[in-house]
Amino acid sequence: MKNGNSLILFLCLAACSCTDKEFIETNPTVPNKYDSGMGMSVDCLKPTFGIIDEPFVVEGNFKGPVDSMKVYFNYYTNKSDPSTLISKRAVLVATDGKTILGVIPKQMAGRNQVSIVVGKDSIAPKGMLFKYNQRKSVKTLCGDFGSSSYADGDFTAARFKEVSNIACVKGTKGDNVIAVESWWNNRVSLISNDDNKVITLGQTGSYGTPIVDNTREKFYLLSHWSEDRTIKSYSRSDSWAEKSTGIVIQKSDMPGQIWSGAFTEKDNRYLYLMDTQAHFCQVDLDNMTYKMIKLTGDLPNQDEDRSQMIYSKYHKCFFASFYKMSGIYKVYQASDGSWRMEKYAGFNGNGSATGHRLQDAQFIEPYGMACTSDGELYVINRGGSFINKVVGDQVEIVAGKPGNSGQVNSDTEPTDARFNSPQDIAVDSEDNFYIAGGWDRTVRKMSIE
Known part of the structure; x- marks a missing residue:
C-alpha cells in the first residue's frame, strides 16, 4: 500500500x-x-x-x-x-x-x-x-520447528540448525535480514524478503550479531572467540561477499568474547565493540586501527560467555546486556568526555517481575536487544523464553510466557506465542521485529505496535 x-x-x-x-x-x-x-x-x-x-x-x-x-x-x-x-x-x-x-x-x-x-x-x-488499533502477531518467516539441517531456498523450504544472531539491512523493496548460526553451526545467511528466499553467504567463522552501519547497506562481523578477531565486511554492492578489513582485535586488549558492536548515528567511520568482560573499544575503519576506551561506573563483576550491545538513536547511548547480572546497562559519553556505564534495568535477581525498570524489573538471562524509532527497548530473555519491552521507566512482558518454552506462533496475542531459547532480536525500518529462534530452528517475524 x-x-x-x-x-x-x-x-x-x-x-x-x-x-x-x-x-x-x-x-x-x-x-x-x-x-x-x-x-x-x-x-x-x-x-x-x-x-x-x-x-x-x-x-x-x-x-x-x-x-x-x-x-x-x-x-x-x-x-x-x-x-x-x-x-x-x-x-x-x-x-x-x-x-x-x-x-x-x-x-x-x-x-x-x-x-x-x-x-x-x-x-x-x-x-x-x-x-x-494496534496489530499484534508472531509468525514464522522461515525455517521449521525441530529441523536440524541447513537448506537454502524459498521460505517454505529453507532450514536452519540454530539461529543465534540477527540484523536487518536494506533491500530493494523493503528490508532484508542477515541471520547468523554460530557456535558449532557456522553459517551466515541472507533472508531476502525481496524474493522470499534464504541464501547462504558463507559458512566460516563463529560470528556474533551483524553490525550494520547507517547506510544499512553494509555490515561487519568478527569471531566471538579470542583466537581470531579479524573484522570482516559485507556490502550490498558486492552482493554481500565476505571481505577482510585487515583489522585484528588483539586478545590482550579484549580477552572476553565479542558478540556484538554498534555504530552511533554520527558517521560510518567509527565502530564500537564490547566484550563479555566489559572491555570497550572504538574501531577506526578509515585508518584500520582501534583504541581501547576506559569505562567507569557500575561495571559487571561476573565473567560471561555471552553479552550484547546495541546503540539507540532515540536515547543517544549504548545499551549492553549481561545475562549473569540479570540486567541491562547504559553506556554513554559524559559531558567531561569520559565514558560511563550505569545500571539501566533489572539487577533484581533472575525472574520475570515487571514494573519500574530498576526498582522492580527482573530478567532471565537477558541477551539480544533492539530499540525502535520511538525509543522502545525490546529484550530477549534467553533462559526464560520471553520478550520484555522497556518504555520510559516501565518494563512489561510483550511476547512468550516466562518459564514456558515451546514452539508456538500466535497470530493474535504474542503473549500466547512460545519460544525455545530465543537468542536475538532485530528491528527493521518499519519497527517490525525479527527473532533469532535458537532452538526453535526458525526466524520469526513479530509485529507489536
Whole structure:
C-alpha cells in the first residue's frame, strides 16, 4: 500500500466520503477541485479508526500539489508528560483539491490527534481524533520447528540448525535480514524478503550479531572467540561477499568474547565493540586501527560467555546486556568526555517481575536487544523464553510466557506465542521485529505496535 496504486487508491477516494453516497469510477481521472474562492479547510477524516497501512481520506479544500501537504498523527508515550509527544507523518499518495489520500502510519493505541499542514499553514481543527488499533502477531518467516539441517531456498523450504544472531539491512523493496548460526553451526545467511528466499553467504567463522552501519547497506562481523578477531565486511554492492578489513582485535586488549558492536548515528567511520568482560573499544575503519576506551561506573563483576550491545538513536547511548547480572546497562559519553556505564534495568535477581525498570524489573538471562524509532527497548530473555519491552521507566512482558518454552506462533496475542531459547532480536525500518529462534530452528517475524 505504501507505494500506492493510483487506480485502487482513487477508487478509495471515490468510495470514502463524508456523505452517505458512494460512487466507484472504474477509470478515474484526477481533476483539480480546489475552490480558490474559499479558504483552505478540513471537513472530515475517514475512517476515524483503523490499523497500520490502511488508507485514509481527509476531505476539505486544499491548495497545491500533494508534496506540499503533510498529515501527522500525534500521540503521547506518557500522557502526563507533554514532552513525550510523538508525531508520525503519514505517507500521502494523492490529492484532487478536495481530498487527500494517505496511508495510516504506526502509532500508539488510543485516540490520537490529527494535524494537517498545507504549505506553511496548519489547518486541522482541534479535536480531530483517530482511534488507532494496534496489530499484534508472531509468525514464522522461515525455517521449521525441530529441523536440524541447513537448506537454502524459498521460505517454505529453507532450514536452519540454530539461529543465534540477527540484523536487518536494506533491500530493494523493503528490508532484508542477515541471520547468523554460530557456535558449532557456522553459517551466515541472507533472508531476502525481496524474493522470499534464504541464501547462504558463507559458512566460516563463529560470528556474533551483524553490525550494520547507517547506510544499512553494509555490515561487519568478527569471531566471538579470542583466537581470531579479524573484522570482516559485507556490502550490498558486492552482493554481500565476505571481505577482510585487515583489522585484528588483539586478545590482550579484549580477552572476553565479542558478540556484538554498534555504530552511533554520527558517521560510518567509527565502530564500537564490547566484550563479555566489559572491555570497550572504538574501531577506526578509515585508518584500520582501534583504541581501547576506559569505562567507569557500575561495571559487571561476573565473567560471561555471552553479552550484547546495541546503540539507540532515540536515547543517544549504548545499551549492553549481561545475562549473569540479570540486567541491562547504559553506556554513554559524559559531558567531561569520559565514558560511563550505569545500571539501566533489572539487577533484581533472575525472574520475570515487571514494573519500574530498576526498582522492580527482573530478567532471565537477558541477551539480544533492539530499540525502535520511538525509543522502545525490546529484550530477549534467553533462559526464560520471553520478550520484555522497556518504555520510559516501565518494563512489561510483550511476547512468550516466562518459564514456558515451546514452539508456538500466535497470530493474535504474542503473549500466547512460545519460544525455545530465543537468542536475538532485530528491528527493521518499519519497527517490525525479527527473532533469532535458537532452538526453535526458525526466524520469526513479530509485529507489536
